Amino acid sequence: MASIKIENVQKAFGKTIAVDQLNLDIKEGEFFTFLGPSGCGKTTTLRMIAGFYYPTKGVVRFGDKDMTRVPPEKRNTGMVFQNYALFPHMTVFENVAFGLRVRKVSSADLKKRVLDALQKVRLESYSNRQVSQLSGGQQQRVALARALVIEPEILLLDEPLSNLDAKLRDEMRVEILRLQRDYKITTIYVTHDQAEALSMSDRIAVFNYGVCHQVGTPTEIYNRPANDFVASFIGEINLLPVQVEKVHQDNIEVALKNSEQPIKLNVENQARNGISIIQSDADLAVSIRPEAIRILDVTEEGMNIFKGKINSVQFFGSVVNVMVDVQDVLLRVDVFNTHDFGYFYQGKEVYVQLPEKQLRLIPVISGDAP
Numbered sequence: 177m178a179s180i181k182i183e184n185v186q187k188a189f190g191k192t193i194a195v196d197q198l199n200l201d202i203k204e205g206e207f208f209t210f211l212g213p214s215g216c217g218k219t220t221t222l223r224m225i226a227g228f229y230y231p232t233k234g235v236v237r238f239g240d241k242d243m244t245r246v247p248p249e250k251r252n253t254g255m256v257f258q259n260y261a262l263f264p265h266m267t268v269f270e271n272v273a274f275g276l277r278v279r280k281v282s283s284a285d286l287k288k289r290v291l292d293a294l295q296k297v298r299l300e301s302y303s304n305r306q307v308s309q310l311s312g313g314q315q316q317r318v319a320l321a322r323a324l325v326i327e328p329e330i331l332l333l334d335e336p337l338s339n340l341d342a343k344l345r346d347e348m349r350v351e352i353l354r355l356q357r358d359y360k361i362t363t364i365y366v367t368h369d370q371a372e373a374l375s376m377s378d379r380i381a382v383f384n385y386g387v388c389h390q391v392g393t394p395t396e397i398y399n400r401p402a403n404d405f406v407a408s409f410i411g412e413i414n415l416l417p418v419q420v421e422k423v424h425q426d427n428i429e430v431a432l433k434n435s436e437q438p439i440k441l442n443v444e445n446q447a448r449n450g451i452s453i454i455q456s457d458a459d460l461a462v463s464i465r466p467e468a469i470r471i472l473d474v475t476e477e478g479m480n481i482f483k484g485k486i487n488s489v490q491f492f493g494s495v496v497n498v499m500v501d502v503q504d505v506l507l508r509v510d511v512f513n514t515h516d517f518g519y520f521y522q523g524k525e526v527y528v529q530l531p532e533k534q535l536r537l538i539p540v541i542s543g544d545a546p
Protein backbone atom coordinates (compact mmCIF):
# COMPACT_ATOMS: atom_id res chain seq x y z
CA MET A 177 0.00 0.00 0.00
CA ALA A 178 1.23 3.46 -0.78
CA SER A 179 0.08 7.03 -0.76
CA ILE A 180 0.43 8.95 -4.03
CA LYS A 181 1.46 12.57 -4.38
CA ILE A 182 1.16 14.49 -7.61
CA GLU A 183 2.95 17.82 -7.42
CA ASN A 184 2.47 20.57 -10.03
CA VAL A 185 2.24 18.03 -12.82
CA GLN A 186 1.80 19.01 -16.45
CA LYS A 187 1.66 16.70 -19.48
CA ALA A 188 1.91 18.14 -22.97
CA PHE A 189 1.60 16.22 -26.24
CA GLY A 190 3.07 18.71 -28.71
CA LYS A 191 0.83 21.75 -28.37
CA THR A 192 -1.94 19.89 -26.53
CA ILE A 193 -1.78 20.35 -22.78
CA ALA A 194 -3.54 17.16 -21.63
CA VAL A 195 -3.04 17.85 -17.91
CA ASP A 196 -2.01 21.10 -16.25
CA GLN A 197 -0.96 22.28 -12.78
CA LEU A 198 -2.19 19.13 -11.15
CA ASN A 199 -1.77 18.61 -7.41
CA LEU A 200 -3.27 15.54 -5.73
CA ASP A 201 -2.65 13.86 -2.43
CA ILE A 202 -4.09 10.34 -2.44
CA LYS A 203 -4.01 8.51 0.87
CA GLU A 204 -2.93 4.94 1.59
CA GLY A 205 -5.81 2.51 1.08
CA GLU A 206 -8.06 5.17 -0.40
CA PHE A 207 -10.55 4.52 -3.23
CA PHE A 208 -9.94 7.65 -5.28
CA THR A 209 -11.81 8.45 -8.51
CA PHE A 210 -10.88 10.64 -11.47
CA LEU A 211 -14.19 11.88 -12.92
CA GLY A 212 -14.76 14.05 -15.97
CA PRO A 213 -15.95 14.15 -19.58
CA SER A 214 -14.12 12.52 -22.48
CA GLY A 215 -10.71 14.06 -23.20
CA CYS A 216 -10.36 15.86 -19.84
CA GLY A 217 -7.04 14.19 -18.91
CA LYS A 218 -8.11 11.30 -16.65
CA THR A 219 -6.33 8.53 -18.54
CA THR A 220 -3.21 10.65 -19.09
CA THR A 221 -2.96 11.20 -15.33
CA LEU A 222 -3.47 7.49 -14.64
CA ARG A 223 -0.77 6.64 -17.17
CA MET A 224 1.66 9.02 -15.48
CA ILE A 225 1.02 7.15 -12.22
CA ALA A 226 1.55 3.80 -13.97
CA GLY A 227 4.72 5.10 -15.67
CA PHE A 228 3.49 4.69 -19.27
CA TYR A 229 3.91 8.46 -19.66
CA TYR A 230 6.39 10.71 -17.91
CA PRO A 231 5.18 14.21 -16.94
CA THR A 232 6.45 17.22 -18.90
CA LYS A 233 6.73 19.06 -15.57
CA GLY A 234 6.24 18.16 -11.93
CA VAL A 235 6.77 15.21 -9.63
CA VAL A 236 4.95 11.92 -8.92
CA ARG A 237 5.66 10.25 -5.56
CA PHE A 238 4.61 6.96 -4.01
CA GLY A 239 4.95 7.58 -0.29
CA ASP A 240 8.16 9.63 -0.08
CA LYS A 241 9.75 7.99 -3.13
CA ASP A 242 10.15 10.09 -6.26
CA MET A 243 8.71 7.88 -9.04
CA THR A 244 8.49 10.55 -11.75
CA ARG A 245 10.83 8.78 -14.19
CA VAL A 246 10.74 5.21 -12.90
CA PRO A 247 9.69 2.77 -15.68
CA PRO A 248 6.34 0.95 -15.31
CA GLU A 249 7.77 -2.49 -14.51
CA LYS A 250 9.58 -1.05 -11.48
CA ARG A 251 6.49 0.63 -9.98
CA ASN A 252 4.50 -2.27 -8.55
CA THR A 253 1.16 -1.05 -9.84
CA GLY A 254 -1.62 -3.30 -11.17
CA MET A 255 -3.72 -1.95 -14.01
CA VAL A 256 -7.11 -2.95 -15.42
CA PHE A 257 -8.22 -1.53 -18.76
CA GLN A 258 -11.62 -0.89 -20.30
CA ASN A 259 -11.02 -3.56 -23.00
CA TYR A 260 -9.56 -6.09 -20.47
CA ALA A 261 -6.35 -6.52 -22.55
CA LEU A 262 -6.27 -10.29 -21.87
CA PHE A 263 -4.55 -12.93 -24.04
CA PRO A 264 -7.59 -14.53 -25.74
CA HIS A 265 -5.89 -17.81 -26.75
CA MET A 266 -4.59 -18.53 -23.24
CA THR A 267 -6.48 -20.12 -20.37
CA VAL A 268 -7.79 -18.12 -17.44
CA PHE A 269 -5.02 -19.62 -15.27
CA GLU A 270 -2.26 -18.63 -17.70
CA ASN A 271 -3.61 -15.09 -18.05
CA VAL A 272 -3.55 -14.59 -14.31
CA ALA A 273 -0.16 -16.34 -13.98
CA PHE A 274 1.49 -14.13 -16.60
CA GLY A 275 2.82 -11.42 -14.28
CA LEU A 276 4.14 -13.99 -11.84
CA ARG A 277 5.98 -15.90 -14.57
CA VAL A 278 7.62 -12.63 -15.68
CA ARG A 279 8.70 -12.15 -12.06
CA LYS A 280 10.06 -15.74 -11.99
CA VAL A 281 7.92 -16.84 -9.04
CA SER A 282 8.44 -20.57 -8.17
CA SER A 283 5.81 -22.88 -9.65
CA ALA A 284 4.33 -24.02 -6.31
CA ASP A 285 3.97 -20.45 -5.09
CA LEU A 286 2.65 -19.37 -8.48
CA LYS A 287 -0.10 -22.01 -8.48
CA LYS A 288 -1.21 -21.10 -4.98
CA ARG A 289 -1.31 -17.38 -5.70
CA VAL A 290 -3.18 -17.75 -9.00
CA LEU A 291 -5.79 -20.02 -7.43
CA ASP A 292 -6.16 -17.63 -4.47
CA ALA A 293 -6.68 -14.69 -6.83
CA LEU A 294 -9.22 -16.66 -8.90
CA GLN A 295 -11.07 -17.56 -5.73
CA LYS A 296 -11.16 -13.89 -4.72
CA VAL A 297 -12.92 -13.02 -8.00
CA ARG A 298 -15.08 -16.16 -7.77
CA LEU A 299 -13.67 -17.83 -10.88
CA GLU A 300 -11.83 -20.78 -9.30
CA SER A 301 -13.81 -23.31 -11.35
CA TYR A 302 -12.93 -21.56 -14.62
CA SER A 303 -9.15 -21.79 -14.45
CA ASN A 304 -8.80 -24.12 -17.47
CA ARG A 305 -11.22 -22.24 -19.74
CA GLN A 306 -10.03 -20.21 -22.69
CA VAL A 307 -10.60 -16.52 -22.03
CA SER A 308 -12.44 -16.19 -25.34
CA GLN A 309 -15.17 -18.51 -23.96
CA LEU A 310 -16.01 -16.16 -21.09
CA SER A 311 -18.61 -13.40 -20.80
CA GLY A 312 -17.55 -9.74 -20.58
CA GLY A 313 -18.08 -9.68 -16.83
CA GLN A 314 -16.04 -12.84 -16.35
CA GLN A 315 -13.23 -11.48 -18.53
CA GLN A 316 -13.17 -8.32 -16.42
CA ARG A 317 -12.85 -10.49 -13.29
CA VAL A 318 -9.88 -12.27 -14.88
CA ALA A 319 -8.31 -8.88 -15.58
CA LEU A 320 -8.85 -7.92 -11.93
CA ALA A 321 -7.32 -11.20 -10.70
CA ARG A 322 -4.35 -10.66 -13.03
CA ALA A 323 -3.79 -7.17 -11.62
CA LEU A 324 -4.17 -8.26 -7.98
CA VAL A 325 -2.11 -11.47 -8.11
CA ILE A 326 1.16 -9.56 -8.26
CA GLU A 327 0.20 -7.90 -4.95
CA PRO A 328 0.59 -4.37 -6.26
CA GLU A 329 0.94 -1.37 -3.96
CA ILE A 330 -1.50 0.53 -6.14
CA LEU A 331 -4.43 -0.61 -8.27
CA LEU A 332 -5.28 1.49 -11.34
CA LEU A 333 -8.65 0.94 -13.00
CA ASP A 334 -9.36 2.69 -16.31
CA GLU A 335 -13.13 2.69 -17.01
CA PRO A 336 -13.23 -1.03 -16.15
CA LEU A 337 -17.02 -1.34 -16.37
CA SER A 338 -17.83 0.65 -19.48
CA ASN A 339 -18.07 -2.41 -21.77
CA LEU A 340 -20.56 -4.20 -19.51
CA ASP A 341 -24.34 -4.00 -19.52
CA ALA A 342 -26.13 -2.13 -16.72
CA LYS A 343 -26.89 -5.16 -14.52
CA LEU A 344 -23.36 -6.59 -14.74
CA ARG A 345 -21.98 -3.14 -14.05
CA ASP A 346 -23.90 -2.99 -10.79
CA GLU A 347 -22.63 -6.44 -9.78
CA MET A 348 -19.03 -5.59 -10.68
CA ARG A 349 -19.16 -2.31 -8.72
CA VAL A 350 -19.93 -4.28 -5.59
CA GLU A 351 -17.26 -6.85 -6.49
CA ILE A 352 -14.56 -4.23 -7.04
CA LEU A 353 -15.37 -2.51 -3.75
CA ARG A 354 -15.26 -5.84 -1.91
CA LEU A 355 -11.86 -6.68 -3.41
CA GLN A 356 -10.54 -3.21 -2.66
CA ARG A 357 -11.58 -3.55 1.00
CA ASP A 358 -10.18 -7.14 1.23
CA TYR A 359 -6.82 -6.13 -0.17
CA LYS A 360 -6.92 -2.64 1.46
CA ILE A 361 -5.17 -1.40 -1.63
CA THR A 362 -4.77 2.22 -2.72
CA THR A 363 -7.01 2.38 -5.79
CA ILE A 364 -7.50 4.93 -8.53
CA TYR A 365 -10.62 4.54 -10.59
CA VAL A 366 -11.18 6.43 -13.84
CA THR A 367 -14.73 7.03 -15.03
CA HIS A 368 -16.98 9.54 -16.75
CA ASP A 369 -19.99 8.05 -14.95
CA GLN A 370 -21.04 10.24 -12.03
CA ALA A 371 -23.21 7.54 -10.42
CA GLU A 372 -20.23 5.18 -10.35
CA ALA A 373 -18.02 7.88 -8.87
CA LEU A 374 -20.53 8.96 -6.20
CA SER A 375 -21.41 5.43 -5.10
CA MET A 376 -17.91 3.90 -4.97
CA SER A 377 -15.37 6.51 -3.98
CA ASP A 378 -13.83 7.71 -0.75
CA ARG A 379 -12.90 10.87 -2.65
CA ILE A 380 -13.34 12.19 -6.18
CA ALA A 381 -11.27 14.57 -8.32
CA VAL A 382 -13.38 16.30 -10.99
CA PHE A 383 -11.50 17.17 -14.20
CA ASN A 384 -12.28 19.28 -17.24
CA TYR A 385 -9.91 20.31 -20.06
CA GLY A 386 -6.86 18.98 -18.22
CA VAL A 387 -7.60 20.91 -15.03
CA CYS A 388 -8.74 19.45 -11.72
CA HIS A 389 -11.63 21.62 -10.48
CA GLN A 390 -12.39 20.02 -7.14
CA VAL A 391 -11.30 17.21 -4.86
CA GLY A 392 -13.72 16.03 -2.20
CA THR A 393 -15.87 13.27 -0.78
CA PRO A 394 -18.94 12.36 -2.83
CA THR A 395 -21.17 14.42 -0.52
CA GLU A 396 -18.85 17.44 -0.65
CA ILE A 397 -18.73 17.31 -4.44
CA TYR A 398 -22.51 16.93 -4.70
CA ASN A 399 -23.57 19.33 -1.95
CA ARG A 400 -20.80 21.91 -2.21
CA PRO A 401 -19.66 22.10 -5.83
CA ALA A 402 -16.71 24.48 -6.33
CA ASN A 403 -18.04 26.05 -9.51
CA ASP A 404 -20.71 25.76 -12.20
CA PHE A 405 -18.81 23.04 -14.12
CA VAL A 406 -18.70 20.69 -11.12
CA ALA A 407 -22.28 21.60 -10.19
CA SER A 408 -23.71 20.78 -13.60
CA PHE A 409 -21.48 17.78 -14.42
CA ILE A 410 -22.75 15.93 -11.35
CA GLY A 411 -26.50 15.44 -11.10
CA GLU A 412 -29.20 17.92 -12.00
CA ILE A 413 -28.93 21.44 -10.69
CA ASN A 414 -30.58 24.87 -10.91
CA LEU A 415 -27.95 27.52 -11.73
CA LEU A 416 -29.23 31.07 -11.28
CA PRO A 417 -26.99 33.96 -12.39
CA VAL A 418 -26.92 36.60 -9.65
CA GLN A 419 -25.31 39.80 -8.53
CA VAL A 420 -24.34 40.52 -4.96
CA GLU A 421 -26.37 43.25 -3.25
CA LYS A 422 -25.25 43.19 0.39
CA VAL A 423 -22.79 41.18 2.43
CA HIS A 424 -23.68 40.51 6.08
CA GLN A 425 -21.68 38.48 8.54
CA ASP A 426 -23.92 35.39 8.28
CA ASN A 427 -25.52 35.77 4.91
CA ILE A 428 -25.30 37.48 1.56
CA GLU A 429 -28.18 39.15 -0.25
CA VAL A 430 -28.12 38.52 -3.98
CA ALA A 431 -30.46 39.51 -6.82
CA LEU A 432 -31.35 37.20 -9.68
CA LYS A 433 -30.22 38.62 -13.00
CA ASN A 434 -32.87 37.23 -15.36
CA SER A 435 -36.13 37.70 -13.46
CA GLU A 436 -38.97 39.89 -14.74
CA GLN A 437 -39.40 41.62 -11.35
CA PRO A 438 -36.51 41.87 -8.89
CA ILE A 439 -36.02 38.63 -6.93
CA LYS A 440 -33.73 38.74 -3.93
CA LEU A 441 -32.30 35.69 -2.24
CA ASN A 442 -30.43 35.23 1.01
CA VAL A 443 -27.49 32.87 0.74
CA GLU A 444 -25.41 31.59 3.64
CA ASN A 445 -22.12 33.46 3.88
CA GLN A 446 -19.49 30.75 3.84
CA ALA A 447 -15.85 31.67 4.10
CA ARG A 448 -15.08 29.21 1.31
CA ASN A 449 -17.42 30.60 -1.32
CA GLY A 450 -18.26 33.95 0.24
CA ILE A 451 -15.89 36.86 0.51
CA SER A 452 -13.13 35.56 -1.77
CA ILE A 453 -15.57 34.92 -4.61
CA ILE A 454 -17.29 38.25 -4.17
CA GLN A 455 -14.01 40.09 -4.30
CA SER A 456 -12.93 38.30 -7.47
CA ASP A 457 -14.06 39.37 -10.94
CA ALA A 458 -15.87 36.09 -11.62
CA ASP A 459 -19.50 36.05 -12.69
CA LEU A 460 -21.53 34.47 -9.90
CA ALA A 461 -24.44 32.06 -9.76
CA VAL A 462 -26.49 30.55 -7.03
CA SER A 463 -26.90 26.79 -7.27
CA ILE A 464 -29.57 24.60 -5.71
CA ARG A 465 -30.39 20.93 -6.29
CA PRO A 466 -33.92 20.16 -7.56
CA GLU A 467 -34.68 17.99 -4.53
CA ALA A 468 -33.71 20.83 -2.16
CA ILE A 469 -36.50 23.18 -3.31
CA ARG A 470 -39.81 22.89 -1.41
CA ILE A 471 -43.18 23.32 -3.12
CA LEU A 472 -45.88 24.83 -0.88
CA ASP A 473 -49.62 25.22 -1.49
CA VAL A 474 -49.82 28.35 0.63
CA THR A 475 -47.14 30.79 1.58
CA GLU A 476 -45.38 30.48 4.93
CA GLU A 477 -43.29 32.71 7.15
CA GLY A 478 -39.69 32.36 6.10
CA MET A 479 -36.98 33.44 3.77
CA ASN A 480 -36.65 32.84 0.04
CA ILE A 481 -40.33 31.97 -0.57
CA PHE A 482 -41.73 32.99 -3.96
CA LYS A 483 -45.03 32.68 -5.81
CA GLY A 484 -44.84 30.73 -9.06
CA LYS A 485 -46.81 28.73 -11.58
CA ILE A 486 -46.23 25.13 -12.66
CA ASN A 487 -44.94 25.08 -16.20
CA SER A 488 -44.73 21.31 -16.75
CA VAL A 489 -44.83 18.03 -14.84
CA GLN A 490 -42.91 14.88 -15.74
CA PHE A 491 -43.35 11.54 -14.01
CA PHE A 492 -40.22 9.38 -13.51
CA GLY A 493 -41.57 6.68 -11.20
CA SER A 494 -40.23 7.37 -7.72
CA VAL A 495 -39.65 11.03 -8.53
CA VAL A 496 -41.85 13.68 -10.13
CA ASN A 497 -40.12 16.54 -11.87
CA VAL A 498 -42.06 19.80 -11.58
CA MET A 499 -40.88 22.88 -13.50
CA VAL A 500 -42.00 26.06 -11.73
CA ASP A 501 -41.94 29.49 -13.36
CA VAL A 502 -41.10 32.27 -10.91
CA GLN A 503 -41.02 35.66 -12.65
CA ASP A 504 -39.70 34.09 -15.88
CA VAL A 505 -37.06 32.10 -14.01
CA LEU A 506 -37.67 28.39 -14.51
CA LEU A 507 -36.86 26.23 -11.47
CA ARG A 508 -36.55 22.47 -11.61
CA VAL A 509 -38.05 20.85 -8.51
CA ASP A 510 -37.91 17.09 -7.88
CA VAL A 511 -40.42 15.70 -5.40
CA PHE A 512 -40.99 12.14 -4.25
CA ASN A 513 -44.02 10.48 -5.79
CA THR A 514 -46.12 10.62 -2.61
CA HIS A 515 -48.95 12.90 -3.80
CA ASP A 516 -52.23 11.83 -5.42
CA PHE A 517 -52.29 11.61 -9.20
CA GLY A 518 -53.07 15.05 -10.65
CA TYR A 519 -51.88 16.93 -7.57
CA PHE A 520 -49.33 18.82 -9.65
CA TYR A 521 -50.58 20.12 -12.99
CA GLN A 522 -49.58 22.69 -15.56
CA GLY A 523 -50.83 26.17 -14.63
CA LYS A 524 -51.27 25.45 -10.90
CA GLU A 525 -50.23 28.35 -8.69
CA VAL A 526 -47.79 27.32 -5.97
CA TYR A 527 -45.13 28.77 -3.71
CA VAL A 528 -41.54 27.60 -3.75
CA GLN A 529 -39.02 27.86 -0.97
CA LEU A 530 -35.28 27.86 -1.62
CA PRO A 531 -33.82 27.06 1.82
CA GLU A 532 -30.89 29.33 2.61
CA LYS A 533 -28.63 26.48 3.73
CA GLN A 534 -29.13 24.65 0.44
CA LEU A 535 -28.06 27.57 -1.72
CA ARG A 536 -24.43 27.92 -2.81
CA LEU A 537 -22.86 31.00 -4.26
CA ILE A 538 -20.37 29.77 -6.87
CA PRO A 539 -18.21 31.26 -9.62
CA VAL A 540 -19.23 30.72 -13.24
CA ILE A 541 -16.17 29.44 -15.11
CA SER A 542 -17.72 27.62 -18.05
CA GLY A 543 -16.87 30.46 -20.41
CA ASP A 544 -13.15 29.81 -19.70
CA ALA A 545 -12.80 26.54 -21.64
CA PRO A 546 -10.05 26.63 -24.30
Ligand SMILES: Nc1ncnc2c1ncn2[C@@H]1O[C@H](COP(=O)(O)OP(=O)(O)OP(=O)(O)O)[C@@H](O)[C@H]1O
Nearest residue numbers: 189192193194213214215216217218219220221368
Ligand atom coordinates in the same frame (compact mmCIF):
# COMPACT_ATOMS: atom_id res chain seq x y z
N1 LIG B 1 -0.69 10.02 -26.92
C1 LIG B 1 -1.31 11.20 -27.13
N2 LIG B 1 -0.90 12.03 -28.11
C2 LIG B 1 -1.49 13.22 -28.31
N3 LIG B 1 -2.55 13.68 -27.59
C3 LIG B 1 -3.01 12.89 -26.61
C4 LIG B 1 -2.43 11.61 -26.32
N4 LIG B 1 -3.10 11.04 -25.29
C5 LIG B 1 -4.06 11.94 -24.95
N5 LIG B 1 -4.01 13.04 -25.74
C6 LIG B 1 -4.89 14.24 -25.64
O1 LIG B 1 -4.87 14.67 -24.30
C7 LIG B 1 -6.17 15.04 -23.86
C8 LIG B 1 -6.57 14.22 -22.65
O2 LIG B 1 -6.74 12.86 -23.04
P1 LIG B 1 -7.09 11.68 -22.03
O3 LIG B 1 -7.05 10.38 -22.79
O4 LIG B 1 -6.24 11.77 -20.83
O5 LIG B 1 -8.58 12.02 -21.64
P2 LIG B 1 -9.66 11.16 -20.84
O6 LIG B 1 -10.25 12.08 -19.86
O7 LIG B 1 -9.05 9.92 -20.31
O8 LIG B 1 -10.71 10.82 -21.97
P3 LIG B 1 -11.59 9.47 -22.24
O9 LIG B 1 -12.61 9.42 -21.15
O10 LIG B 1 -12.18 9.76 -23.59
O11 LIG B 1 -10.63 8.33 -22.22
C9 LIG B 1 -7.08 14.86 -25.05
O12 LIG B 1 -7.21 16.12 -25.69
C10 LIG B 1 -6.34 13.87 -25.93
O13 LIG B 1 -6.68 14.06 -27.28
